[in-house]
Structures are given as structure tokens and as C-alpha cells.
Amino acid sequence: MMKDDSWNELVKAYRMGAELGEPEAQFRLGSCFANGYGVEQDKEEAAGWYAKAAEQGYMLAQAALALCYSFGNGVPMDKEKAFGWYLKAAEQGYANAQCNVGNCYELGEGVPVDRAEAAKWYRLAAENGQVDAMIYLAEYYTAGTGVEKDLEEAAKLYFRAKELGAEEVPEG
Incomplete structure (x- = not known):
């Protein structure tokens, strides 16, 4: 953790x-305010700062x-706006946002429930190394939810997630 003086200098620069x-500076300043680094x-x-950066297409700010x-x-809770911003970041290839888009489709948050669409986004996120998406997609393959049941593919995904450090992975 940096000393307060260092954070104060960074906040000034941001x-x-x-x-x-x-x-990028707008996003980083927003992160300082979100976490209380160098500012209250x-x-x-x-x-507000995330929005300024997000509107300029800054992927991390869109996800934030x-x-x-x-x-x-x-901001007021708004699942439809959340989905829209996740989607913008996901379309730029941000794996965490791709997983979140999958979650939105799975749970019907901001969009109608669509398990096939959730599987599509989980697959994209998994291909980009997102461990949670690997586990979600493996669960889909195990149950045949949104995809054709495929226990071999599920096992591969669980194994890959475990290799990348996932702790809650079924054995066998």
C-alpha cells in the first residue's frame, strides 16, 4: 500500500x-474516489468520472x-444500464465483462433470460481466460443448459479452471 503522500500526488496528476x-485519468481518478485512495x-x-471515461469508449471504465x-x-441501481455498459466493454474483448454479460443473460438482469446467449458469452470469456466463466460454462455442459450436454467438455473446462487457480472445482 502506498503512503498517503504518494496517493495525494497521484490524485493530483489524475x-x-x-x-x-x-x-484513462478519468477512470483512475474514479477508482481513487471509489476506494478512498488519496481522497475521501x-x-x-x-x-461520474467512470461515466466520462466510459462515454469515450474506455473499456475498464465501461465495466466499472x-x-x-x-x-x-x-448511481441509482439500473440493471438495464448495467447490462448496456457490460456489453460495451464485452464487445471490446474484456473477459470479466463478457462473463458479466453471461450472468445477465443467465439471471435475466437487464435482459430477458436466455441460457444459450449466456453460454455464448461464458464461452467467449472462458476463451479469454476468465476462470469463473469456465466454471459456469462447465456447469452448463454438465447439465445441458443452453448447450448440448457434453461431460467431456465440462471436464476440460473444470481442469483448465483448476490449472488457473480456481478453488471451487468439482472433483472427478
């Missing part, structure tokens, strides 16, 4: 860049803003 419209924690301020809408952090 703020300077953010006010000039630099999306302020979820609304965080969401989606999380804000998912949980009502700094």
Missing part, C-alpha cells in the same frame, strides 16, 4: 489529466460503470 478529458471515498464522484449500476454504487 485530476489534471481527467479535467483535460483523458479517459465518494461513490457518486467515482461514478456497469458495476456501479448493478449495485447502485453512486
Whole structure:
């Protein structure tokens, strides 16, 4: 963990860049406000900076803003807006957002339930190394949910997830 002085200097630099419209600086400043690094924690301020960066297409900010809408952090909870921002980040190849899009389709959060579409997004995320998506997709293959039942494919996914450090993986 950095000393407070270091965070204060970083916040100043991020703020300077953010006010000039630099999306990475806006995202990083938002993260400082979200976590209380070098500034008083302020979820609304965080969401505001995430939104500025997200609107410029900054993938990590799109995913962060989606999380804000998912949980009502700094903005009113809005599952449809959350889904929209997850999708924007997912379409840019962000594996965590791809997994979250799969979750939205699985649970019907912001979109109608569609297990085949959930499987599609879990597959994309798994191909990009997202461990949770590997486990979710393996569960789908085990049960034949959204995909044709395929225990061999499920086993491969569980094995890969375990290789990458997943702890809650079925044995056998």
C-alpha cells in the first residue's frame, strides 16, 4: 500500500489529466474516489468520472460503470444500464465483462433470460481466460443448459479452471 503522500500526488496528476478529458485519468481518478485512495471515498464522484471515461469508449471504465449500476454504487441501481455498459466493454474483448454479460443473460438482469446467449458469452470469456466463466460454462455442459450436454467438455473446462487457480472445482 502506498503512503498517503504518494496517493495525494497521484490524485493530483489524475485530476489534471481527467479535467483535460483523458479517459484513462478519468477512470483512475474514479477508482481513487471509489476506494478512498488519496481522497475521501465518494461513490457518486467515482461514478461520474467512470461515466466520462466510459462515454469515450474506455473499456475498464465501461465495466466499472456497469458495476456501479448493478449495485447502485453512486448511481441509482439500473440493471438495464448495467447490462448496456457490460456489453460495451464485452464487445471490446474484456473477459470479466463478457462473463458479466453471461450472468445477465443467465439471471435475466437487464435482459430477458436466455441460457444459450449466456453460454455464448461464458464461452467467449472462458476463451479469454476468465476462470469463473469456465466454471459456469462447465456447469452448463454438465447439465445441458443452453448447450448440448457434453461431460467431456465440462471436464476440460473444470481442469483448465483448476490449472488457473480456481478453488471451487468439482472433483472427478
